[in-house]
Amino acid sequence: MDKTLVVIPSKCTGCGTCKLACAMIKGKGEAIARSRIHIYTTSPDEHVQLTCLQCVEAACVKVCTTGALVRNELTGAIAVNDDRCIGCALCETACPFGHMHFDTQRGKPEKCDLCLGNPACAQFCPHGALVYR
Amino acid sequence: MFIRIDGKQVEVKKWDTVLSAARRAGIQIPSLCYHPALETAGACRVCIVEVFEKGWSERKQVTACEYKVQPDLEVYTRSESVLKTRRTTIDLLMARAPQNAALQALSKNVEYPQTIYPPVADAGDCVLCLLCTRACEQMGCNAISVSGRGDTRKIEPPYGANPDACIGCGACARICPTGCIALTETPATITIWGKVFERLHCVTCGAPMMSIAYRDYAVANRELPEDYYTQCQECKRKEVTARFAGLSMKVHHG
Numbered sequence: 455m456d457k458t459l460v461v462i463p464s465k466c467t468g469c470g471t472c473k474l475a476c477a478m479i480k481g482k483g484e485a486i487a488r489s490r491i492h493i494y495t496t497s498p499d500e501h502v503q504l505t506c507l508q509c510v511e512a513a514c515v516k517v518c519t520t521g522a523l524v525r526n527e528l529t530g531a532i533a534v535n536d537d538r539c540i541g542c543a544l545c546e547t548a549c550p551f552g553h554m555h556f557d558t559q560r561g562k563p564e565k566c567d568l569c570l571g572n573p574a575c576a577q578f579c580p581h582g583a584l585v586y587r
Numbered sequence: 588m589f590i591r592i593d594g595k596q597v598e599v600k601k602w603d604t605v606l607s608a609a610r611r612a613g614i615q616i617p618s619l620c621y622h623p624a625l626e627t628a629g630a631c632r633v634c635i636v637e638v639f640e641k642g643w644s645e646r647k648q649v650t651a652c653e654y655k656v657q658p659d660l661e662v663y664t665r666s667e668s669v670l671k672t673r674r675t676t677i678d679l680l681m682a683r684a685p686q687n688a689a690l691q692a693l694s695k696n697v698e699y700p701q702t703i704y705p706p707v708a709d710a711g712d713c714v715l716c717l718l719c720t721r722a723c724e725q726m727g728c729n730a731i732s733v734s735g736r737g738d739t740r741k742i743e744p745p746y747g748a749n750p751d752a753c754i755g756c757g758a759c760a761r762i763c764p765t766g767c768i769a770l771t772e773t774p775a776t777i778t779i780w781g782k783v784f785e786r787l788h789c790v791t792c793g794a795p796m797m798s799i800a801y802r803d804y805a806v807a808n809r810e811l812p813e814d815y816y817t818q819c820q821e822c823k824r825k826e827v828t829a830r831f832a833g834l835s836m837k838v839h840h841g
């Protein structure tokens with residue numbers, strides 16, 4: 455837990471490499487819409503990257519009754535344990551920041567788990583706007 | 588504590604069942620009704636194995652998902668008698684739902700493609716695994732249960748009527764391994780178990796969300812207040828963007 459994902463919007467150019475990396479790793483190469491990191495462009499040269507904040511008192515964890523959302527002790531990130539999930543989908547609506555995506559095909563939620571300690575978004579960001587340190 | 592599964596030594600915890608121990612050790616035992624987060628039902632019998640404990644004169648067939656481990660337990664997951672029983676079980680399940688993809692995949696695993704039993708009329712792909720009723724119970728609703736006996740046994744709301752306790756969360760439909768619970772969504776409604784639920788809509792963009800009944804239930808029975816359930820994911824993200832824009836750096840604590 456000695457590392458955190460540092461997001462530096464001022465360096466972001468909105469190129470979307472992080473989203474692509476995330477979709478390739480987490481969505482198994484599926485559409486970029488499956489990315490767990492988002493970029494919102496607020497003005498031509500202002501871009502904000504958004505991904506799970508790994509809240510200390512996480513809303514998703516609070517509504518889960520089966521212990522399917524657990525904080526990983528090594529990374530400090532909250533990860534989905536598919537096996538324990540019963541597909542109630544409440545975590546998706548509960549997340550106040552919009553970072554829980556419920557995959558209706560599989561009946562399971564998806565969220566950023568910091569790639570278990572090697573986040574692809576930070577690894578591939580060419581502008582140093584996402585750093586894991 | 589150690590047990591042996593198919594001759595392989597496996598370390599187990601005292602609360603393990605044969606199935607949970609095997610899973611952790613990467614040994615595949617087919618199962619249909621087992622779910623780590625739900626009470627064990629022992630309903631499908633697909634996870635049948637043979638066990639042998641010290642002092643016994645012969646092996647016994649048991650369901651792996653229910654059988655608690657004992658020191659020095661011997662487990663056989665692919666013996667001839669296990670494969671035979673498992674085939675018969677899957678065969679009987681397939682008589683209820685011969686066309687079902689999940690069952691066909693299972694039956695392929697035991698190299699036995701076709702059921703020899705006459706199909707059960709109107710079973711509608713349900714194999715009575717009870718995952719739906721247990722998921723419903725876990726949600727705290729108990730809106731559906733088993734009714735009838737023998738070949739008229741089925742899952743339904745009390746008296747087959749509109750289930751009062753159902754909130755339209757859809758967990759039953761999503762957990763169903765044979766996909767036989769109909770859940771219909773339109774922008775305005777969610778229909779399940781014959782009950783039509785009005786949907787909540789994002790206060791900002793109007794996108795359809797969960798059912799209003801589910802929101803009300805969540806507010807009453809989970810920790811979060813109603814304002815957590817007012818906006819869709821996209822609108823929530825946009826709102827956060829406005830708050831973060833102009834920040835030079837933010838840290839996502841892990």
Ligand code: FES
Pocket residue numbers: 617618619620621628629630631632633634635650651652653
């Ligand atoms: S998984 Fe053990 S009886 Fe169904």
